[in-house]
Amino acid sequence: MTNVIDNVSHEPVAGRAPLILGAPDFHAITEAVAQPAERATPLAWWLFFLPSLGMLGILGLAVAWLVWEGIGIWGLNQPVGWAFDITNFVFWIGIGHAGTLISAVLFLFRQKWRTSINRAAEAMTIFAVMCALLFPGIHIGRPWVAYWMAPLPNQMGTWPGFRSPLLWDFFAVSTYGTVSALFWYVGLIPDLATLRDRATTRMRRYTYGLFALGWRGSARNWQHYETAYLILAGLATPLVLSVHSIVSMDFAVAQLPGWHTTIFPPYFVAGAIYSGFAMVVTLMVITRKALGLEHILTRFHFDRMARIMLVTGSIVGYAYAMEFFIAWFSQNPYEQFTFVNRAFGPYWWAYWTMITCNVLSPQVFWCKRARTSLAIHFVVSIFVNIGMWFERFVIIVTSLHRDFLPSSWGMFYPTTWDILLLIGSFGLFFTMFCLFVRFLPVVAAAEVKSVLPAADPHHATGQRATPAMAGRLAPEGAH
Amino acid sequence: MRFVPQLFPEGEHFGLLAEYDSPGALVRACEHVRDAGYRKWDAHSPFPIHGIETAMGLGRSRLPYVALIFGLGGALGGMALQIWANAIAYPMVISGKPMFNWQPYVPITFECGVLLASLATVFGMFAFNKLPMLFHPLFGVEHFAKATDDGFFISVEAWDPKFDARATGELLSSTGARRVHLVRRREDAAP
Incomplete structure (x- = not known):
């Protein structure tokens, strides 16, 4: 399929390169997207699924033991009262930002290339938010009273303290999870209808049919549907910016040196987008190969994602530098100590891991060859995933372990259960993603069809696109 | 007295279903059906088509x-x-x-x-959109499955005041439909 031309080379005379390679017609897109969900389960899928399921089992074990024994099984202590649990929470919720960014923000900016990756990125977002929501729930130590965070009338006559950023966080993350799931499901409806209409067994037709809600591609329905999609995009855009801003206020509102800074909200949002794109790249490099979607998820798409990673990675690097500058400029000895301690104290290795992975590694994307090489993409995205986890570890643990009074200093060392819980959360994430890839359309087929040149009613003679024409976007079409 | 709103026309037939070759042909056909004064009709496509709401004479969504x-x-x-x-x-x-x-x-x-x-x-x-609507007479038409793949359709429902199986069928044929199909309310009879 990927025979036509390379769509990453810039051709000023011939016009924009095609987004989708191989000049497929509408039916070819349907086939390419629906077949992975319809064929017999390939062996390779089990090779990914079973280890993920095993890791999910580890999660079950780690959570069960935690509920039974209490959070004493973790390495956190005084003064490091937040450690792996909150690090993992911020890490996962950050990853959960790419999906909505791609779906909503790029939609509002009319970036047509989003159509190839938005479905998988949104799915990834929902799974990441699931992982994230787990940690505050178990971190409170008595998960069976987690409902106290919700404003429910109760026999004690108490209400949550709405002036605490921790409660804002509860509302922000649960709203974000709900809206992301709605957005994802609304996008899925036309493709579920496609799978329903292609179903060969009664079981598949009824299952997909139930969730497709009886969608029949009616123009009257499309009109409300597109309006709904636009409104959701408009709502999700400020929402996605608010979520990590509020997460950052969990820290910034505290008095602790290293946390108490006004740069946190934009810095956290940039970091979230950065880590989310890295995870999208990690997953998509494998998925496109495994499902044979190379002509839909082209190197052009990876080039665009690399640019976003380069920008957000550099914003994050700027924020790291600015924290040091403000520590010096404020002439506050506690701030100054905290940052020197961050870079050269006992956790220096975590700090320099973060700098190497987050600031240095994406700089290869200045080079076009790196932006279009999937091998480099995969390696850099893994580095960024690691670096962004360490960023949260550095912010949380190094700030807490040495604050104002040397008499209250301490160290944090993770226990086996800390590490098993981290591994287990990856198990949950990958298990969900494997199931998604197996049973649902990984690419938003209806949206990809709508960016094909033949979808334009004024296209050519109004007949089906000729192969020579089909690869080209309409001249006014912006990527 | 009827408490549930009626969703489909009474009688043996649901209406006519015409299939078109491309988004462009569908949009032009919609203009003709709109100008002929039909009210209870719809277009079906696997993806939203730019400009079809004008061609169908639809107002803005509320x-x-x-x-x-x-x-x-x-x-x-x-x-x-x-x-x-x-x-x-x-x-x-x-x-x-x-x-x-x-x-x-x-x-x-x-x-x-x-x-x-x-x-x-x-x-x-x-x-x-009156969803979920798990039954619809159009689902009984075998080739209507293409509406979620690569097919472009117009359906005119039998309870439209201007509906006439012969005249409406001719109108649809004259707009370049590849085929026009009379849809029963229930396609049970079909094998």
Whole structure:
């Protein structure tokens, strides 16, 4: 399929390169997207699924033991009262930002290339938010009273303290999870209808049919549907910016040196987008190969994602530098100590891991060859995933372990259960993603069809696109 | 007396279904059907087609008003909940700050507004579109499955005042339909 031309080379005379390679017609897109969900389960899928399921089992074990024994099984202590649990929470919720960014923000900016990756990125977002929501729930130590965070009338006559950023966080993350799931499901409806209409067994037709809600591609329905999609995009855009801003206020509102800074909200949002794109790249490099979607998820798409990673990675690097500058400029000895301690104290290795992975590694994307090489993409995205986890570890643990009074200093060392819980959360994430890839359309087929040149009613003679024409976007079409 | 709104025409036939070759052909055919004065008809395509709402003579969707009303309601409700809970029902002094202060309530007010607006948008869209509708006479037509793949269709329903199986069929054929099919209310008879 990927025979036509390379769509990453810039051709000023011939016009924009095609987004989708191989000049497929509408039916070819349907086939390419629906077949992975319809064929017999390939062996390779089990090779990914079973280890993920095993890791999910580890999660079950780690959570069960935690509920039974209490959070004493973790390495956190005084003064490091937040450690792996909150690090993992911020890490996962950050990853959960790419999906909505791609779906909503790029939609509002009319970036047509989003159509190839938005479905998988949104799915990834929902799974990441699931992982994230787990940690505050178990971190409170008595998960069976987690409902106290919700404003429910109760026999004690108490209400949550709405002036605490921790409660804002509860509302922000649960709203974000709900809206992301709605957005994802609304996008899925036309493709579920496609799978329903292609179903060969009664079981598949009824299952997909139930969730497709009886969608029949009616123009009257499309009109409300597109309006709904636009409104959701408009709502999700400020929402996605608010979520990590509020997460950052969990820290910034505290008095602790290293946390108490006004740069946190934009810095956290940039970091979230950065880590989310890295995870999208990690997953998509494998998925496109495994499902044979190379002509839909082209190197052009990876080039665009690399640019976003380069920008957000550099914003994050700027924020790291600015924290040091403000520590010096404020002439506050506690701030100054905290940052020197961050870079050269006992956790220096975590700090320099973060700098190497987050600031240095994406700089290869200045080079076009790196932006279009999937091998480099995969390696850099893994580095960024690691670096962004360490960023949260550095912010949380190094700030807490040495604050104002040397008499209250301490160290944090993770226990086996800390590490098993981290591994287990990856198990949950990958298990969900494997199931998604197996049973649902990984690419938003209806949206990809709508960016094909033949979808334009004024296209050519109004007949089906000729192969020579089909690869080209309409001249006014912006990527 | 009927309590459930009637969804499909009575009688043996649901209407006519015409298939077209391309989005362009569908849009041009829609203009003809619109100009002929039909009211109860629809177009079907695997993806939204740019400009088809004008070709069909559809007005704008009223969904944004639904979203606005619920969004404002959610935001007001969120603010009221917080003020009531923290200043009236269970007053608590935090850092000596006043009981009535709106500033710390802004984030949750915003989140509640977004949540309610999003839910209203999605469920309002379902309501406007009469979804879920798991049975529809068109599902009985075998080649209608292409409507979610690569087919472009116009359906004219039999209860349209101007509907006439012969005249409407000729109109659809004259607009360049590849084939026109008379749809039964229930295609049980079909093998």
